[in-house]
Amino acid sequence: MATPILQFGTSRFLQAHADLFVSEALERGEALGRITVVQTTGSPERAGRLTALAAPEGYPVIMRGRQDGRDIDSRQHVTSISRTLSTMTDWDAVKAVFRDEAEVVISNTGDTGYQVGPDDRAGTVPASFPGKLLALLHDRFRAGQPGLTILPCELVARNGDVLKRLILDLQTDRYPESVFRNWLSQDVIWANTLVDRIVSEPIEPAGAVAEPYALWAIEKQPGLTVPCTHPNILVVDDLTPYEKLKLHILNLGHTVLADIWLRGNRSADETVKAILSDISVRERLLFLYRQEVVPGFAAKGLGNEAEAYVAATLERFDNPFLDHRLRDIANHHPEKLVRRIVDFHTWTPDVPKPELLAIAGGQ
Incomplete structure (x- = not known):
């Protein structure tokens, strides 16, 4: 055949x-x-x-x-x-x-x-x-x-x-x-x-x-x-909105969690779902999504799409069957800070992002 x-x-x-x-x-x-x-x-x-x-x-x-x-x-x-x-x-x-x-x-x-x-x-x-x-x-x-x-x-x-x-x-x-x-x-x-x-x-x-x-x-x-x-x-x-949603919500979220993991005295084998069981970490990520990420997408006319993608991303992060280790996500961390956070601000410069830019530091 x-x-x-x-x-x-x-x-x-x-x-x-x-x-x-x-x-x-x-x-x-x-x-x-x-x-x-x-x-x-x-x-x-x-x-x-x-x-x-x-x-x-x-x-x-x-x-x-x-x-x-x-x-x-x-x-x-x-x-x-x-x-x-x-x-x-x-x-x-x-x-x-x-x-x-x-x-x-x-x-x-x-x-x-x-x-x-x-x-x-x-x-x-x-x-x-x-x-x-x-x-x-x-x-x-x-x-x-x-x-x-x-x-x-x-x-x-x-x-x-x-x-x-x-x-x-x-x-x-x-x-x-x-x-x-x-x-x-x-x-x-x-x-x-x-x-x-x-x-x-x-x-x-x-x-x-x-x-x-x-x-x-x-x-x-x-x-x-x-x-x-x-x-x-x-x-x-146009693929651009889909590329941006993935890069600046899913991938950005991973990099934020990896940054928290790198800066804290946390378990070497900690996973995404485990770190998000820490209420303070979860609230910080939710704050960044609500206050800095979704408004950035809204400025590009993609607010509703961003809110839906954030909800789907959180369900993916909470996957009870997946052991996604932060040490793996943290590979090439400086480059990821630029591509996922700094480039997001470059794309949406009129939306304040003090917390995200603080995470990115001097990148």
């Missing part, structure tokens, strides 16, 4: 996000079709995962957390994956699916997924994900096939724009035909997306534990194809 959705990456995030959405949509007849998953790294410890992902009975996703004031602990099976391949051993098959079947390409290749090293052109298969993607696009172009939609899910701002620029830079060096460049620029749809779901634990050999909250926001553009219709997929005119 042809698979119109081709996915690069086997991460537990995608298992409990895009793959789950498509599985649920297939049950309603609201998906393009099933998925071929491609492993890009050749990691031997993930070989068993490939087999389990495409098992006929599917793989489990356990949903645990708080939503609408109640605890949720449920299990379902994802059956949207029809085939799994590896670029290390199945390159010809990957090329055939990309060339002849794919209508939508999804990627989630990790923090270093867009890096291109000096050895990228060694051998038949490029080492990097961008190198592989460019080679596959060139093969599809030479076969006279139409363009397709690429939906990157990496946590990079304007990820579609970033990936497009990177591919065009590589194209200039590797396949410098102007007609191919025009095809990449005009026929291929490079979508900017934002994903938001905490996937806290893997289930071996395939599956994951995730929170109930989920969002996949995709910026609208002509020719865009989405893999399915789903309540958690939003096709929007």
Whole structure:
């Protein structure tokens, strides 16, 4: 059976996000079709995962957390994956699916997924994900096939724009035909997306534990194809409000709690839910949200959206099943203070933020 959705990456995030959405949509007849998953790294410890992902009975996703004031602990099976391949051993098959079947390409290749090293052109298969993607696009172009939609899910701002620029830079060096460049620029749809779901634990050999909250926001553009219709997929005119809500409410809240943890004599293993059980800490965070964060969003015409997102964020922080340790959130703390607090004030400079700016200090 042809698979119109081709996915690069086997991460537990995608298992409990895009793959789950498509599985649920297939049950309603609201998906393009099933998925071929491609492993890009050749990691031997993930070989068993490939087999389990495409098992006929599917793989489990356990949903645990708080939503609408109640605890949720449920299990379902994802059956949207029809085939799994590896670029290390199945390159010809990957090329055939990309060339002849794919209508939508999804990627989630990790923090270093867009890096291109000096050895990228060694051998038949490029080492990097961008190198592989460019080679596959060139093969599809030479076969006279139409363009397709690429939906990157990496946590990079304007990820579609970033990936497009990177591919065009590589194209200039590797396949410098102007007609191919025009095809990449005009026929291929490079979508900017934002994903938001905490996937806290893997289930071996395939599956994951995730929170109930989920969002996949995709910026609208002509020719865009989405893999399915789903309540958690939003096709929007502008991603900016969604990026700002996540960065300056959810992420900002994490950084405020990490700052309190760093400055206090607190447990080395303290979690988000544990620190929020301290009433003084909880009241401080609520004060910052009410007095400085929501007014900032209101100044941009996003007050109602911010209030709703704060409520959802607090439920996520209170997830009784999730042990999100503050020592992990505190990594790269100075940079996070700038991006999550200082940049928020730069975006909304007319709203006073004395407490937040005091936390940011001299940043």
